[in-house]
Structure formats: structure tokens, C-alpha cells
Amino acid sequence: MLEDLKQEVYEANMQLPKLGLVTFTWGNVSGIDREKGLFVIKPSGVEYDQLKPEDLVVVNLKGEVVEGSMNPSSDTPTHTYLYNHFPKIGGIVHTHSPWAVSFAAAKMDIPAMNTTHADTFFGDVPAADALTKKEIEEDYEGNTGKTIVKTFEERGLDYEAVPAALVSQHGPFAWGPTPAKAVYNSKVLEVVAEEDFHTMQLTHQSSELPQYLLDKHYYRKHGANAYYGQNNAHSKDHATRS
Amino acid sequence: MLEDLKQEVYEANMQLPKLGLVTFTWGNVSGIDREKGLFVIKPSGVEYDQLKPEDLVVVNLKGEVVEGSMNPSSDTPTHTYLYNHFPKIGGIVHTHSPWAVSFAAAKMDIPAMNTTHADTFFGDVPAADALTKKEIEEDYEGNTGKTIVKTFEERGLDYEAVPAALVSQHGPFAWGPTPAKAVYNSKVLEVVAEEDFHTMQLTHQSSELPQYLLDKHYYRKHGANAYYGQNNAHSKDHATRS
Amino acid sequence: MLEDLKQEVYEANMQLPKLGLVTFTWGNVSGIDREKGLFVIKPSGVEYDQLKPEDLVVVNLKGEVVEGSMNPSSDTPTHTYLYNHFPKIGGIVHTHSPWAVSFAAAKMDIPAMNTTHADTFFGDVPAADALTKKEIEEDYEGNTGKTIVKTFEERGLDYEAVPAALVSQHGPFAWGPTPAKAVYNSKVLEVVAEEDFHTMQLTHQSSELPQYLLDKHYYRKHGANAYYGQNNAHSKDHATRS
Amino acid sequence: MLEDLKQEVYEANMQLPKLGLVTFTWGNVSGIDREKGLFVIKPSGVEYDQLKPEDLVVVNLKGEVVEGSMNPSSDTPTHTYLYNHFPKIGGIVHTHSPWAVSFAAAKMDIPAMNTTHADTFFGDVPAADALTKKEIEEDYEGNTGKTIVKTFEERGLDYEAVPAALVSQHGPFAWGPTPAKAVYNSKVLEVVAEEDFHTMQLTHQSSELPQYLLDKHYYRKHGANAYYGQNNAHSKDHATRS
Numbered sequence: 001m002l003e004d005l006k007q008e009v010y011e012a013n014m015q016l017p018k019l020g021l022v023t024f025t026w027g028n029v030s031g032i033d034r035e036k037g038l039f040v041i042k043p044s045g046v047e048y049d050q051l052k053p054e055d056l057v058v059v060n061l062k063g064e065v066v067e068g069s070m071n072p073s074s075d076t077p078t079h080t081y082l083y084n085h086f087p088k089i090g091g092i093v094h095t096h097s098p099w100a101v102s103f104a105a106a107k108m109d110i111p112a113m114n115t116t117h118a119d120t121f122f123g124d125v126p127a128a129d130a131l132t133k134k135e136i137e138e139d140y141e142g143n144t145g146k147t148i149v150k151t152f153e154e155r156g157l158d159y160e161a162v163p164a165a166l167v168s169q170h171g172p173f174a175w176g177p178t179p180a181k182a183v184y185n186s187k188v189l190e191v192v193a194e195e196d197f198h199t200m201q202l203t204h205q206s207s208e209l210p211q212y213l214l215d216k217h218y219y220r221k222h223g224a225n226a227y228y229g230q231n232n233a234h235s236k237d238h239a240t241r242s
Numbered sequence: 243m244l245e246d247l248k249q250e251v252y253e254a255n256m257q258l259p260k261l262g263l264v265t266f267t268w269g270n271v272s273g274i275d276r277e278k279g280l281f282v283i284k285p286s287g288v289e290y291d292q293l294k295p296e297d298l299v300v301v302n303l304k305g306e307v308v309e310g311s312m313n314p315s316s317d318t319p320t321h322t323y324l325y326n327h328f329p330k331i332g333g334i335v336h337t338h339s340p341w342a343v344s345f346a347a348a349k350m351d352i353p354a355m356n357t358t359h360a361d362t363f364f365g366d367v368p369a370a371d372a373l374t375k376k377e378i379e380e381d382y383e384g385n386t387g388k389t390i391v392k393t394f395e396e397r398g399l400d401y402e403a404v405p406a407a408l409v410s411q412h413g414p415f416a417w418g419p420t421p422a423k424a425v426y427n428s429k430v431l432e433v434v435a436e437e438d439f440h441t442m443q444l445t446h447q448s449s450e451l452p453q454y455l456l457d458k459h460y461y462r463k464h465g466a467n468a469y470y471g472q473n474n475a476h477s478k479d480h481a482t483r484s
Numbered sequence: 485m486l487e488d489l490k491q492e493v494y495e496a497n498m499q500l501p502k503l504g505l506v507t508f509t510w511g512n513v514s515g516i517d518r519e520k521g522l523f524v525i526k527p528s529g530v531e532y533d534q535l536k537p538e539d540l541v542v543v544n545l546k547g548e549v550v551e552g553s554m555n556p557s558s559d560t561p562t563h564t565y566l567y568n569h570f571p572k573i574g575g576i577v578h579t580h581s582p583w584a585v586s587f588a589a590a591k592m593d594i595p596a597m598n599t600t601h602a603d604t605f606f607g608d609v610p611a612a613d614a615l616t617k618k619e620i621e622e623d624y625e626g627n628t629g630k631t632i633v634k635t636f637e638e639r640g641l642d643y644e645a646v647p648a649a650l651v652s653q654h655g656p657f658a659w660g661p662t663p664a665k666a667v668y669n670s671k672v673l674e675v676v677a678e679e680d681f682h683t684m685q686l687t688h689q690s691s692e693l694p695q696y697l698l699d700k701h702y703y704r705k706h707g708a709n710a711y712y713g714q715n716n717a718h719s720k721d722h723a724t725r726s
Numbered sequence: 727m728l729e730d731l732k733q734e735v736y737e738a739n740m741q742l743p744k745l746g747l748v749t750f751t752w753g754n755v756s757g758i759d760r761e762k763g764l765f766v767i768k769p770s771g772v773e774y775d776q777l778k779p780e781d782l783v784v785v786n787l788k789g790e791v792v793e794g795s796m797n798p799s800s801d802t803p804t805h806t807y808l809y810n811h812f813p814k815i816g817g818i819v820h821t822h823s824p825w826a827v828s829f830a831a832a833k834m835d836i837p838a839m840n841t842t843h844a845d846t847f848f849g850d851v852p853a854a855d856a857l858t859k860k861e862i863e864e865d866y867e868g869n870t871g872k873t874i875v876k877t878f879e880e881r882g883l884d885y886e887a888v889p890a891a892l893v894s895q896h897g898p899f900a901w902g903p904t905p906a907k908a909v910y911n912s913k914v915l916e917v918v919a920e921e922d923f924h925t926m927q928l929t930h931q932s933s934e935l936p937q938y939l940l941d942k943h944y945y946r947k948h949g950a951n952a953y954y955g956q957n958n959a960h961s962k963d964h965a966t967r968s
Contacts (some may be wrong), residue, residue, distance in 0.1 A: 023430075043472065070472055071480075098440075102444065105438075130455075136458045169355075170356065171357065
């Protein structure tokens, strides 16, 4: 069942230790088949060097296990909530990557301070509100998804343009059109968190990017007029333009 | 004598350089056979790449060498004291891991500021008082164990729920039900020390976790109602609950 | 066409991940054949572990692609501008190396605070002005080169003696007589950015080097009286002088 | 000539990149044969992965090359000065290791703040005065040795008990009874510089170790009553003492 997706999600999971994003088993990637309404996720607490594609668990959009002998990630209800409310995403990553966690613990956004950020995130990556006692006790993992979605709604953010969030006191979630792209976004988040930290120590003046630079870098890589890389319609134009 | 335990303690010692917790020979792991009242510990000053299981030294709970041609770790009296006063622990780790040492030198607890911390430590990891001149001169290594135990008693801490301490001016000790689990706790301590440092630089507002989030994360992984991983009675319940 | 230069630029590009200067595809090296007025540059968005010498693109000094089936780096207009205005350089490197980016985001020079800096950079590495809205919208990559050149002119800096610059809000560019030397300068910049950051946190007193120490270290390695290394006329003199 | 010493110094040099203490060629180790009054040192500017034992240069205590076809390290006059004024040392290391350089640039001692420090350095590692214009112009490398020796004399420090120094604005030198021990001390210096930096950011209260803890840790590993490791007369006593 969903063997190709399992392989894809397996490979995305295995990128996490390679990119230095996880310690021990502290991370998980899922990927969804939107037509079937099923997603594939890492089993809970399994070491990366022992993980096999067939260990992955298939879950439906009610959060019920449909296939698999192992228990899915304990964060499965968060993934379920995000897939239901962000209908265009194809993969989700959760890690405890240390720089992103440091910002999450401080309940601070990761601000857009440089073009590395703008290449991937079209604005600040928000720190969603910490969960209340009631939210934690009633449905911790589900409400973790809920606080993310609520933050995007309240701030009027586009989850495709800002494909990540911090959950205050906890850590980062990232997503994207595919599991591999979600992992990529997860790494970018960690890199810019580290850079922002150092920039904020260097100066107390505002280092937020102006909107026009955000526009330039984000749309250089995304959308109809993108010209970065080999597969955009406008790459050739750009190459010979100047 | 205790060949299985020697192998287990050997493997736990060899994890220390792999996890980036030691420079040169600055670390040691021991493990105890509670029935026999004997523990096995790394010999003093031996390089990790030259260490062999048969080099490990067997020591009784009076701190006397029972078997082994090499000298045990100079920290053996600390291990002895902790085994005698924390009767449920099965393994102890001492390292000079740099982030934990930085907090120890500042005589500061490693506060519970994020869920990575709460997953392993049910509250702040205490910095035990620095030893007095008299304590150092009379029985340095024994009193190093004593200041840890005294701190847990005075603060009413449960050594099973908070399986690590700093010794002020010196560095971290961690423990657990097995040598491998003690090494795991030792790594978590280093990771959260680094994260806390950065959180404390980012904000001067309190970043301490509320008790209800500590409860949630700690009991998600520990005790009768744990549901993280593959071996807990409640993992399946959780998987299908939402 | 330019096969030797392609090999040289290929090898210089492959040094970037080895030296820890790039994440994903975020960096590019070019090298120029001054007689032919053509330069060779990395194609846009290609992973380093898939890059081959024949993928490199040949571009003329108007920024037009002369040979190559792939799109050149989206930063090609910046390289073009720099080759046209810094006539003695033979190679250019752009990366998003994190310490240099942190200073660029803070719009701060990387000051000359130690001899590691003075060995390579004869003074502060300037942070060029951020681009205006107009400059970004009209010709982003070309104007990125322009702000660097303008900064060197306004401050009266010698681009051979200070072979790097930051572009504010963006990141570092470095250059040199060859592509390999440009990569070397790019690494030195990252190392001294990290050191400067920590020095600036340690003390609020000025740590700028005096001119006579800059002179000593820079001319120990550069120019007619250099005596560092094996290939300088004065190395032997120095060796037996004292 | 001095083939055994060349091999020993070669191996000590090769430890520098393994221990993460050098970038490019920025470091050198020498070792001395006190009976013959000759020392062996790395040639100037040679890459570590191309260095061979036979490349090492033999120098006498006047700083004259006695054997070798390559130029010795440009820092040879500093080594010469130190061997002449610190008569009991057998090896010297100079690196540009980044944490030590950060303190040197700030012209700050690396203070004794934890037992990792006390195990190797019996007190603060001093930052020697920066050289004056005259000292730099007349005999830069010789005067680099001179400022170190002067600092030890003025502060009444024992160069065997504190086997390292920073040269302000420049970087660290370390030494020891053998080249290998000098490299060891060089690594310890880098580790404690990093730890001290973080401790100093965590607290503004004094974190200097009391003398009695310095005494304990230093003499646990050094001198007639040392009991750390396998080769001390008192190791066995300690092992069974408690």
C-alpha cells in the first residue's frame, strides 16, 4: 500500500540526521496521497539507523491507523490537523533542531533578516501561542496543530509562502508540496534561526528586511516569474538579460 | 566476572565520543549489578580508541577494587556514593561536555525551558553547591557525590525524574536505570544546556515551562500512561485516539 | 572551450561544501580568462554532488551566455559587473556562509581585530549599502555588483588588498587572482567573522588592530617583501635572520 | 638527522587538523633535542595533507637553519626565543584556533573558571601585551616570544604550571615537555576558552575558581602526589582509599 510514497517519506526521514536536524529519534516526516486521503508517517521512537520503508505507518485524515504493525509518531494528530487545514501541502516535518527550539522557548518569531530567509520564507516565521493547560490536557497533539493554523489565520499568513512555524515552548514544524521540500524548509529554518540569533546579538537596531527585498528574493525562486535554477520558464531570459 | 555488564558498560563508554560528549579521556561510565553489589567502571585516563571491555574495573560498594589490573576512574568514589544513595539507578556518566560545564562554572541550574528538556528531565537540572575547602581536601571525589545527593534532598527532587545534576565549578553527572540510558540522559543535558543558553540570550523574560506542560511531556514518555515509542501499553490507544 | 578553466572553476566550486561554506546549492564560483574576455560559472541551482565540469557555463563580459546548455548562476550579472570593474581579479565566490551573513544582516563591516584577518585582508571588510527599492526592481543582480564597487570607491579601498565585501541584508562576495584563491578568501572571511563576533561580545572596548600590525601581517604574506611560505624571495632571509 | 624527533614532531603537527585546531596551514609544532641544542619545526605554509616527516626543518638555538631544503615556519624566531627562555620545555605549538583568538583579540586572559581548566592550567592563561610599533618593526617574531616571557616574569607565573599564553591581537601559543603534550595543552586551551566565553555570557558574577580547587585538580594530575591515570605512584592508593 502506497509503496512509492513510503519510499519517498522514508528517504525524507533519513535526510534529517544527514542534515544535522535530529538528535536520537527526535523528528519525523510524513507525506500524503491527497487523492486517497491517506498519509504515511514515521513510527514512534524508532532509531534512524534501524528505520526501514516498510516500518512506516499509513494513517487516514481522521488520524486512524489504516496499515502498519508499529505505532505511528506520537505527533500524528498534529500532522492530521495540518493536512486537514492546509489542503495544498504534501509533506510535514517536525524536529527539535536546536536553534529553532531556542527561539520557540523564547516565544519569538524567526524574523526575516536576510536573503537566505527570503529565498524560502516570504516573511517572518511565526511563533504560535503556547498551549493552555486545558488545550494540553484535552488533546495535546491535536491542539498543537490547531495553534499553528490559528496563528496563520489571525495574522493573515499564506501557509504556502511561509511554510513553517514554531510552537512556543516546543519547537519547529515545516511543510511543503512534497516531503523532501518540507525537509528542505526545515533545514532553512534552522540555518536562518542561527543567523538571526547572531545578527540580534550584533545590533539592537532593526534588521528586518524591507518588503521590496522580500518580494525580489522570494519571487526569484517561486511563482510564474521565477528565474533561479534550471526548470523555470524565465531562467534563460534572466541569463541573457544583463 | 560480570562479563555481560562489562560489555554493556564498555559500549556505553564508547558512545561518549560518538555523541560528541568527551574530549580526550574526559568522561567515564559505570554500571552496577545490584544483586551482587558490584559495579564496573572505566579505568582512569585510558583513551577511548584503546579501551577494551576487559580493561574495565570491578568495584564494590565500599569503593574497593574487586577485580582488574588497571586503576579505576579517579571519580570512582563519586560513583560509589551515588550508587549507595540513589538505590534505583543502574548506570552513571560523568563528562566534561562543554555546554553543561559552562553552566556549572556559572553555578546555574539548567532550567526547564522547552519540551526537549521536559521529555527527559521533570524540572530544572540543579547545580549542586561547590565544595568547600574542607570538603575538597578531606575527600574530594566522595564529597562530589555528597553535594549532589544533598541538593536533591534539600530541594525535594526525585532522582529518577531528574536524572542528572551539575556540580558547581566542575561539570555534569547523569544517571539512569542502565548505563546506556545514563549516556542518553547525558546527551540530552548537553543539548538543552545549549538551547537554554541561546534562549536566555534572546530574551530576559522568564522562559520557564509551566508545570502542566512539564507534566504532559514527561508523562508522555515515562510511567504507566506513557504513549511515546513502541513498547508502552498506551501507544496504540494514542495512535487511534484522535 | 576553456576546458582547463572549467576544471579549475569546477574544483573551486567543490571546495565550498568541503570547507563548510555552503548549505544546499547556496554558493557559486566563477573564473575568468582575461585574454579571451570570457568567464566560466556554476550553473544555477545544481547540487554540488551532481555538478560536473562540463555543466559549467561560459559567459562573456556583457553577461551573455556563450556556451553551455544549462542556465548560469542567477548571480551571473553580479560576477559580470565585478569582472568589469575590478580588472585584476581572476575568480569570484559568492556564498551564504552563516557568520558572514549575520554581519551582512546587521549591516556591519567585519572589522580587522586579529592577525588572522590581517594575513588576508588589509583592513576592515566593508558592508556595502543595501540596495534601494529602485535598484532592486531595475537590475537586482547587476546593482549588487554596483554597490560593492561604489563602496570600494567611496572608501578609497584597494580591491586587491581587501578581496571581499558584504552586501548588506544579503551576504558575502570574495575574489582573488584565481578561483582557488577567491575560495580561500571566502573561508578566511567566515572564520574572522566568527572570531570578531565573539571578541565583540567579550569586550566593548575597541579591538581594532593598529595600522602597524596590519602592515606587518599583511606584508608578511603579500607583495615584494613577503617571507611567509616557500615561494617568496625573502623567506630564506627571514629564516636565518634572527 | 634527528629522525626520531622529526617523526614525533610530524605526528604532533598532524594532530592539529584532527583536533580541529587549524584552518588551512595556520599552525605549527616544534620539538627540541635539548642535548644537541637543536629543534625541529614545520616548514612555512605547507598544507597538512602534503606534509612529510622529511620536510621538517632543523634549527639551532640561534634560529639558524641547520638542515632542510624548505623554509621553516615564519614563527621560528618565536619558538627560538621560547626554547631559550623556558629551558624545561620540549615542544611548542602555535595555532590560530578561533576561541583562543577571540580572547586574544579582546586582550583578555582565559580565566580559570572550571576544573577542566584546572586539570591542565594552574591558574589563568595570560594575555601577553600586544607588541608596540617599534617591537613589530624591529623583530616581530622574536618579540612575540619576548612579550610572552616578560608576562610570565612580571606576573610571577611558572611556565611549567601554566603551559600556554595568548599574544594580544594575535593568538595562542602552548608548550609542554613533549610536542604531543604541547598539542594536548593547545586543545585544552581552545576548549576552556569556549566554555569561559559562555560562562561569562551567562553571569556577570565572578566565576573564578578558588585556589583550593585549583590546587586539588592540578595536583590530582601533576606532581609527586598525582593519582589520575595509570602511571602515577598514588593511583592505586586513591582507588582503594574511599
